[in-house]
Amino acid sequence: MAQLDTALAKIDANLDAALKRLFALVAIPSISTDPAYAEACQKAAEWLRDELQGLGFEASVRPTQGRPMVVGKAKAGREDVPHVLFYGHYDVQPPDPLDLWQTPPFAARLAAAATGRQIVGRGTSDDKGQLMTFVEACRALKETGSLPCDVTILFEGEEETGSPSLPAFLQANKAELKADIALVCDTNMWDRATPAITTMLRGLVLEEVVIKAANRDLHSGMFGGAAVNPIHVLAKIIADLRDADGRITLPGFYDGVAELPPEIAAQWRDLKFDGSQFLKDVGLSVPAGEKGRSVLEMIWARPTFDVNGIIGGYTGKGSKTVLPAEASAKFSFRLVGAQDPEKIAASFRAFVKAHLPADCQAEFIAHGASGALQLPFDSAPLACARTALSDEWGKDAALIGSGGSIPIVGAFKRDLGMESLMIGFALEDDRIHSPNEKYELSSFHKGARSWARILTALAEG
Amino acid sequence: MAQLDTALAKIDANLDAALKRLFALVAIPSISTDPAYAEACQKAAEWLRDELQGLGFEASVRPTQGRPMVVGKAKAGREDVPHVLFYGHYDVQPPDPLDLWQTPPFAARLAAAATGRQIVGRGTSDDKGQLMTFVEACRALKETGSLPCDVTILFEGEEETGSPSLPAFLQANKAELKADIALVCDTNMWDRATPAITTMLRGLVLEEVVIKAANRDLHSGMFGGAAVNPIHVLAKIIADLRDADGRITLPGFYDGVAELPPEIAAQWRDLKFDGSQFLKDVGLSVPAGEKGRSVLEMIWARPTFDVNGIIGGYTGKGSKTVLPAEASAKFSFRLVGAQDPEKIAASFRAFVKAHLPADCQAEFIAHGASGALQLPFDSAPLACARTALSDEWGKDAALIGSGGSIPIVGAFKRDLGMESLMIGFALEDDRIHSPNEKYELSSFHKGARSWARILTALAEG
Numbered sequence: 001m002a003q004l005d006t007a008l009a010k011i012d013a014n015l016d017a018a019l020k021r022l023f024a025l026v027a028i029p030s031i032s033t034d035p036a037y038a039e040a041c042q043k044a045a046e047w048l049r050d051e052l053q054g055l056g057f058e059a060s061v062r063p064t065q066g067r068p069m070v071v072g073k074a075k076a077g078r079e080d081v082p083h084v085l086f087y088g089h090y091d092v093q094p095p096d097p098l099d100l101w102q103t104p105p106f107a108a109r110l111a112a113a114a115t116g117r118q119i120v121g122r123g124t125s126d127d128k129g130q131l132m133t134f135v136e137a138c139r140a141l142k143e144t145g146s147l148p149c150d151v152t153i154l155f156e157g158e159e160e161t162g163s164p165s166l167p168a169f170l171q172a173n174k175a176e177l178k179a180d181i182a183l184v185c186d187t188n189m190w191d192r193a194t195p196a197i198t199t200m201l202r203g204l205v206l207e208e209v210v211i212k213a214a215n216r217d218l219h220s221g222m223f224g225g226a227a228v229n230p231i232h233v234l235a236k237i238i239a240d241l242r243d244a245d246g247r248i249t250l251p252g253f254y255d256g257v258a259e260l261p262p263e264i265a266a267q268w269r270d271l272k273f274d275g276s277q278f279l280k281d282v283g284l285s286v287p288a289g290e291k292g293r294s295v296l297e298m299i300w301a302r303p304t305f306d307v308n309g310i311i312g313g314y315t316g317k318g319s320k321t322v323l324p325a326e327a328s329a330k331f332s333f334r335l336v337g338a339q340d341p342e343k344i345a346a347s348f349r350a351f352v353k354a355h356l357p358a359d360c361q362a363e364f365i366a367h368g369a370s371g372a373l374q375l376p377f378d379s380a381p382l383a384c385a386r387t388a389l390s391d392e393w394g395k396d397a398a399l400i401g402s403g404g405s406i407p408i409v410g411a412f413k414r415d416l417g418m419e420s421l422m423i424g425f426a427l428e429d430d431r432i433h434s435p436n437e438k439y440e441l442s443s444f445h446k447g448a449r450s451w452a453r454i455l456t457a458l459a460e461g
Numbered sequence: 462m463a464q465l466d467t468a469l470a471k472i473d474a475n476l477d478a479a480l481k482r483l484f485a486l487v488a489i490p491s492i493s494t495d496p497a498y499a500e501a502c503q504k505a506a507e508w509l510r511d512e513l514q515g516l517g518f519e520a521s522v523r524p525t526q527g528r529p530m531v532v533g534k535a536k537a538g539r540e541d542v543p544h545v546l547f548y549g550h551y552d553v554q555p556p557d558p559l560d561l562w563q564t565p566p567f568a569a570r571l572a573a574a575a576t577g578r579q580i581v582g583r584g585t586s587d588d589k590g591q592l593m594t595f596v597e598a599c600r601a602l603k604e605t606g607s608l609p610c611d612v613t614i615l616f617e618g619e620e621e622t623g624s625p626s627l628p629a630f631l632q633a634n635k636a637e638l639k640a641d642i643a644l645v646c647d648t649n650m651w652d653r654a655t656p657a658i659t660t661m662l663r664g665l666v667l668e669e670v671v672i673k674a675a676n677r678d679l680h681s682g683m684f685g686g687a688a689v690n691p692i693h694v695l696a697k698i699i700a701d702l703r704d705a706d707g708r709i710t711l712p713g714f715y716d717g718v719a720e721l722p723p724e725i726a727a728q729w730r731d732l733k734f735d736g737s738q739f740l741k742d743v744g745l746s747v748p749a750g751e752k753g754r755s756v757l758e759m760i761w762a763r764p765t766f767d768v769n770g771i772i773g774g775y776t777g778k779g780s781k782t783v784l785p786a787e788a789s790a791k792f793s794f795r796l797v798g799a800q801d802p803e804k805i806a807a808s809f810r811a812f813v814k815a816h817l818p819a820d821c822q823a824e825f826i827a828h829g830a831s832g833a834l835q836l837p838f839d840s841a842p843l844a845c846a847r848t849a850l851s852d853e854w855g856k857d858a859a860l861i862g863s864g865g866s867i868p869i870v871g872a873f874k875r876d877l878g879m880e881s882l883m884i885g886f887a888l889e890d891d892r893i894h895s896p897n898e899k900y901e902l903s904s905f906h907k908g909a910r911s912w913a914r915i916l917t918a919l920a921e922g
Contacts, residue, residue: 202682206780215744221663221865224767224795225759226740228749231699231768231790238696279687279820283676286819288689298686306685307692308783313770319667319791319828321865322769329692330780334685358747359740367780404682404782 003145004456010140011448018136018448019110019119021051025090025128026108026121032067032091032161041067041157044090048072048155051135055142057153064165067091067157071176074138077146081459082381085152085179085418087408088131088186089159092123093433100435110441115192117441125430129439130185131155133425133447140452148459152179156408159186163407170415181381182412183454187424189443190271190398195389195450198422199375199382200300200401201409203335205345206367209234209352210328213360218323228359230327231312237355238329241305246290248305248333250347256338260301261377264399268296271398300401304334330367334403341369373409375419381458385421388453392446425450464606465917471601472909479597479909480571480580482512486551486589487569487582493528493552493622502528502618505551509533509616512596516603518614523634525626528552528618532637535599538607542920543842546613546640546879548869549592549647550620553584554894561896571902576653578902587893590900591646591885592616594908601913609920613640617869620647624868631876642842643873644915648885650904651732651859656850656911659883660836660843661761661862662870664796666806667828670695670813671789674821679784689820691788692773698816699790702766707751709766709794711808717799721762722838725860729757732859761862765795791828795864802830834870836880842919846882849914853907886911 011018030044031037045061045068052059052072059072070090095105103109108121119129134153141147154177158165170177190196211230218227243249260268275295279285289298298304312327314320333344345366352362375382377399389397402422409420425443426432472479491505492498506522506529513520513533520533531551556566564570569582580590595614602608615638619626631638651657672691679688704710721729736756740746750759759765773788775781794805806827813823836843838860850858863883870881886904887893 204682204782208780213745218743219865220765220767220769220793221665221795221863223743223760224793224864225750225763225765226736226748226756227743227745228747229767231771232703235696235699235768235771238693239700242693275687282679282684282688284674284688284820286689287687288818288820289686295687299684302686304681304686306681306690306784307696307774308681308781309774309776309785310692310696310788311772311776313768314791315770315772319669319793320769321665321793323767324770327771330775332681332685332780332782334682357749359745359749402682403685404680 003141004452006144007140007452008449010144011136011445011452014140015445018132019444022119022124022129022132022444023108025132026123027106029106030091030123030157031094032158034094038067041091045070045155045157048090052153055135055139062169064169066161066165069157069169070153070155071173072153074147074151076148076150076459081149082181083150083152083179084455084458085154085177085182086134087154087156087182087184088134089127089156090131091157091160092126092128093160095122095435097435102436105435111438115440118438119441119444120436120438122437124439125426125437126432127159127186129444130424130426130447133444134183134185134451136448137451137455140448141455148456151455152177159408166408167411167415170411174416178416179418182409182418182420184406184409184420184422185424186406187402187422188426188428189424190400192427192440193393194395195393195397195425196400197382197385197389197397198402199377199399200336201373201405202303202403203339203341203370203372204405205333205335205341205348205369207331207345207348208328208365208367209331210326210363210365211356211360212326212363214323214325217325220321220323223323227323228357229323230360231324233355233357233360234310234312234327234329237352238307240355241351246288248303250344250351252343252347253303255343256340257303258337260297264377267399268294271296299403301336303336303339306332308332335372337372337374339372341371345369370405370410373413375421379419380461381421384457384461385423385454388457389423389450392450392453423450423454464602465913467605468601468913469910471605472597472906472913475601476906479593479905483580483585483590483593483905484569486593487584488567490567491552491584491618492555493619495555499528502552506531506616506618509551513614516596516600523630525630527622527626530618530630531614531616532634533614535608535612537609537611537920542610543642544611544613544640545916545919546615546638546643547595548615548617548643548645549595550588550617551592552618552621553587553589554621556583556896558896563897566896572899576901579899580902580905581897581899583898585900586887586891586898588620588647590905591887591908594886594905595644595646595912597909598912598916601909602916609917612916613638627869628872628876631872635877639877640879643879643881645867645870645881645883646885647867648883649887649889650885651861653888653901654854655856656854656858656884656886657861658843658846658850658858659863660838660860661797662834662866663764663862663864664800664802664831664833665866666794666796666802666809666830668792668806668809669789669826669828670792671787671824671826672817672821673787673824675784675786678786681782681784684784688784689818690784691821692785694816694818694821695771695773695788695790698813699768701816702812707749709764711805711812713804713808714764716804717801718764719798721758725838728857728860729755732757760864762797764797764800767793769793796833798833798835800833802832806830831866831871834874836882840880841922842882845918845922846884846915849918850884850911853911853914884911884915
């Protein structure tokens with residue numbers, strides 16, 4: 001324990017210097033989507049490599065087809081400790097619209113706010129400020145002794161453009177990058193006072209269906225009443241996929257969907273999530289999912305079915321008396337728990353085929369199928385990290401879900417067989433991707449302290 | 462009867478001269494859609510005026526905003542006879558693609574075919590050949606005595622472009638054009654041997670619906686499961702509008718829908734319509750309408766519901782995890798009998814509103830509502846015309862329906878309070894609007910004889 005206390009004191013004492021370093025990184029406009037900033041991306045990668053080398057990491061910039069990766073490796077002071085892979089990204093979104101920024105986006109500054117001081121600038125929250133919390137934790141630990149775990153660091157430069165080079169890079173460097181667990185720092189706290197670990201990400205099955213009937217568009221006066229209408233066939237399929245209670249009717253769909261453990265359910269209730277406000281913000285008032293489920297359950301813990309697009313027949317202005325030869329829709333299913341994406345895709349196709357009336361054919365186009373990611377609630381690293389976070393923030397860390405997907409976590413699981421702890425200190429109101437992006441000074445400061453605690457706790461097991 | 466026999470003999474004797482006149486009319490390229498042929502349209506109108514004047518009609522060319530009308534009037538030889546309004550159109554479709562014509566489109570000619578001689582040329586069937594059958598009948602009656610009815614003739618020059626000037630012209634000339642009954646010559650025989658009178662035209666209610674939910678497009682990962690999806694709402698409305706037997710579930714929808722009189726039902730069965738072939742031609746095999754109805758009933762005598770177009774969400778290539786803020790569809794209902802279009806539109810809107818879940822709104826855009834047109838099966842002029850046609854063709858005239866609409870008939874009913882007898886001698890294989898359009902010589906010859914009989918029969922009552 002002695003080293004941790006000294007390291008935490010070091011983080012406190014060196015906060016101004018740490019801020020200066022973050023400001024220097026923010027000053028490099030590493031916008032990944034714009035080729036004009038490719039050199040800036042290279043420069044940011046080199047800056048990070050130099051920082052890591054300064055901390056005694058074996059670090060290098062690794063070229064890819066796009067923006068480079070940075071990989072750094074450092075051993076713990078002793079053997080038989082866990083090996084962690086830390087992930088963050090140094091690329092940022094373009095700062096446009098520039099005229100809405102109160103100060104230049106790449107000149108980071110401290111600003112006073114009612115809730116405390118904030119670091120303002122592009123990338124302060126997404127994700128330069130977040131990844132530097134980990135670097136500063138490593139620095140303090142190094143300066144007060146040695147790292148408690150073996151640490152590999154992976155900084156990516158294409159997260160904002162969909163990580164095109166990442167899968168190949170993981171495949172090519174499996175042995176080097178594989179660790180006991182990944183630490184992914186690109187997520188939010190639950191709120192200003194409550195740290196959070198994201199342990200559940202929903203999976204996704206995407207299926208496009210084209211229903212075909214007559215061999216050409218027909219006149220609805222001449223054929224209407226006698227010829228089958230593929231829009232009706234599609235509508236019936238969509239309507240029949242859900243029952244009156246909002247449950248999805250695909251056979252076997254709920255296989256692998258478990259109820260939340262009572263402890264987690266209780267914890268979620270304690271979060272006092274305001275589902276009404278969540279819906280009100282987008283003009284809605286009534287949760288539209290399964291009866292008897294809370295909004296949080298609906299978006300984190302329950303599978304869904306949605307049509308993301310539909311088209312058929314005449315869609316211009318006015319009317320046209322046409323019976324279209326075909327109609328199509330894009331179906332998506334969000335998965336949770338142990339739902340099997342392949343089985344669900346197959347069950348969906350069988351469901352559609354069983355719904356086809358005479359003279360209709362269905363064509364299917366798969367747009368991807370991936371299972372949900374769920375860190376077991378009884379995982380030991382999760383317990384360690386949770387305690388460490390709770391100690392730092394004086395409040396139990398929330399174990400939360402995410403309705404969407406975070407591709408890097410799926411890639412770590414699929415390509416490296418590695419679970420991820422998603423821990424971040426950003427806040428909902430950080431204005432990421434928008435003008436005047438900010439990161440709370442407390443997120444930066446206590447974030448670094450949190451990682452020092454987490455690495456120590458993981459080593460102690 | 463004596464005059465009719467003489468008149469029929471006259472038509473037979475003068476067939477060659479009648480053909481020459483038709484060829485002269487066909488030679489005028491009165492293409493209404495192309496402004497380059499405006500002068501040709503004017504010329505065709507003047508040619509027709511001169512013809513009518515030559516027969517003793519008081520005839521004139523009437524300018525409109527577009528192509529001119531021709532109106533001709535002639536009195537019968539005695540008082541207290543019916544007054545008929547005959548309608549045909551002198552404008553034609555463009556002849557493109559020209560290279561598919563075996564001979565120049567406006568140089569009409571007689572050609573031999575297995576089924577008899579044919580008149581080939583643009584407009585021979587649609588509608589110059591048809592309207593000249595009536596003119597030739599009037600000529601023969603005039604030359605052998607006098608017209609049995611008071612006759613007003615209306616030739617239009619914009620039928621192929623949707624009759625834009627017609628409604629205003631009818632409004633402005635109500636008193637002059639109003640007759641006891643309209644004779645509309647722009648339809649087909651049932652088959653080569655069977656004359657037909659079209660007595661039923663379906664009506665049409667067109668309603669577009671936009672379903673709106675959230676105040677913006679949402680991310681389906683973040684909101685999926687909790688936020689209502691307007692595509693699903695629309696699909697449920699479409700699916701619920703029809704029951705398992707193919708009947709439309711709108712309250713009151715079938716009010717005013719009568720079963721066919723047994724005599725008509727029997728006559729339709731005798732037509733031996735090949736519903737299977739009708740569907741097979743467009744790649745279908747099973748009638749998709751109400752259970753227990755024949756294909757002919759489905760397209761002529763039963764009301765329908767169809768969606769003519771639907772759109773919502775992402776419809777490009779690939780996938781997008783979007784929950785759209787809105788989705789829309791174009792609904793149409795074909796009406797029969799005494800169904801009230803206004804009531805059905807209102808019932809539909811109420812149905813949609815009753816189907817809206819919380820947080821959804823519906824916007825409606827009306828694209829028109831018109832009732833079905835049905836000549837009473839016991840109408841006296843219908844009986845006269847039917848007998849006359851049967852006498853000429855040696856086969857009972859079929860009383861048929863049409864699934865689509867013929868705007869002129871609706872306009873006569875609405876603006877002039879006048880029923881129409883739709884009688885034409887075209888055949889399904891006449892290639893109207895296509896290269897090598899033809900009209901059977903027998904259609905032209907016996908068509909003229911048919912009108913002489915019909916006018917005589919109408920006068921005799």
